[in-house]
Amino acid sequence: MAEELGFFDAMRAVITPLTSARSLFSILEQAERQGVLTALRDGATPGDVARAVKVSEDWVDAVCAALIVNGVADSDAGEIRLTPPWRALTAEDAFQPLRNIFAQSRAIDMMLSTPDATYSTIAASERSAFAHSVSPNPYSRELVARIREDPLADPWFAPMHAGGRYLELGCGIAGRMLTMLQAMPRLHAVGVELDPVLADEARDRAADLGLADRVDIVTGDATTYRGDEAFDFGFWSQWFFPTATRADALASMFANLRTGGIVRSPVFGEHERMAHEPFGEHARQYSLDRVLLASWGVPERTPDQLATELAAAGFIDISAVRTDATTSIYARRP
Numbered sequence: 001m002a003e004e005l006g007f008f009d010a011m012r013a014v015i016t017p018l019t020s021a022r023s024l025f026s027i028l029e030q031a032e033r034q035g036v037l038t039a040l041r042d043g044a045t046p047g048d049v050a051r052a053v054k055v056s057e058d059w060v061d062a063v064c065a066a067l068i069v070n071g072v073a074d075s076d077a078g079e080i081r082l083t084p085p086w087r088a089l090t091a092e093d094a095f096q097p098l099r100n101i102f103a104q105s106r107a108i109d110m111m112l113s114t115p116d117a118t119y120s121t122i123a124a125s126e127r128s129a130f131a132h133s134v135s136p137n138p139y140s141r142e143l144v145a146r147i148r149e150d151p152l153a154d155p156w157f158a159p160m161h162a163g164g165r166y167l168e169l170g171c172g173i174a175g176r177m178l179t180m181l182q183a184m185p186r187l188h189a190v191g192v193e194l195d196p197v198l199a200d201e202a203r204d205r206a207a208d209l210g211l212a213d214r215v216d217i218v219t220g221d222a223t224t225y226r227g228d229e230a231f232d233f234g235f236w237s238q239w240f241f242p243t244a245t246r247a248d249a250l251a252s253m254f255a256n257l258r259t260g261g262i263v264r265s266p267v268f269g270e271h272e273r274m275a276h277e278p279f280g281e282h283a284r285q286y287s288l289d290r291v292l293l294a295s296w297g298v299p300e301r302t303p304d305q306l307a308t309e310l311a312a313a314g315f316i317d318i319s320a321v322r323t324d325a326t327t328s329i330y331a332r333r334p
């Protein structure tokens with residue numbers, strides 16, 4: 001029988017790495033908020049940083065020492081500079097601001113640690129932060145250019161370039177839709193969002209991007225939404241829909257699409273990769289995300305399970321398409 005581990009050895013082995021990572025994350029969050037990370041991006045002394053951001057030099061000294069020991073910054077002749085990964089994360093054109101990543105993590109912590117906190121019950125500001133972190137940034141020109149190429153490589157959605165009507169059930173702050181509308185100038189879209197704060201934000205962003213005449217954001221329940229005119233394309237953000245709403249959401253998608261209309265729904269997680277590396281980094285992160293989704297009442301859906309769900313709702317010609325890291329299920333209304 002293996003020898004029992006003593007309390008302190010066990011602490012060192014499994015608890016200390018977790019608490020240290022959490023403390024470092026909190027320090028980074030505070031350092032970002034105070035402007036310390038920005039000040040250190042291209043190199044500065046702790047004295048320069050303290051003067052620039054108007055905080056005590058003792059605190060900056062301690063923070064810099066923690067950043068150096070933990071691989072966030074390097075020191076060269078008294079000047080402290082962020083290491084390459086942290087420079088990438090704090091770049092002006094970063095995929096998303098570091099602030100969003102911290103805010104998303106705070107929202108996740110809140111939901112994981114509070115029994116009744118779900119996506120719909122956390123504070124609106126936390127929900128918005130979370131929505132930003134899972135949504136493409138429609139203000140990114142690079143992303144708009146990439147999305148313009150996407151349907152060309154994707155026979156299901158390629159006809160969108162010629163125009164048509166696109167429906168998104170659960171559009172959140174509409175990052176995806178607003179990016180697509182810029183990439184496809186003949187497309188018209190309707191997004192349905194249950195949360196009024198997110199729907200308002202989506203509407204404001206549509207106006208800000210000059211897209212208000214081609215997009216309608218409906219504040220309401222996707223399960224009962226019925227448009228006045230049929231849609232050619234549909235998108236279902238399925239991993240935000242709890243079990244009790246799924247059949248009705250799909251019935252709504254079916255009712256709103258024209259005959260021959262296409263629906264796309266993304267699968268959460270890379271299931272093929274996890275099958276090969278069941279204890280790999282991706283599988284570990286996925287298992288934690290699953291706890292969050294389960295707390296919202298959202299069931300796990302592998303590509304096969306999602307395809308079965310779409311078939312049960314009456315869709316045909318169902319297939320799984322993999323692009324980059326994600327798999328989506330496509331299907332047609334008969």
Ligand SMILES: C[S@@+](CC[C@H](N)C(=O)[O-])C[C@H]1O[C@@H](n2cnc3c(N)ncnc32)[C@H](O)[C@@H]1O
Binds near residue numbers: 192
């Ligand atoms: C985060 S969004 C998806 C992100 C979006 N694709 C984007 O690019 O911004 C998913 C949304 O579905 C919404 N949702 C969940 N159930 C819904 C329902 N029954 N009716 C309308 N929206 C719903 C959630 O409030 C959430 O905002």
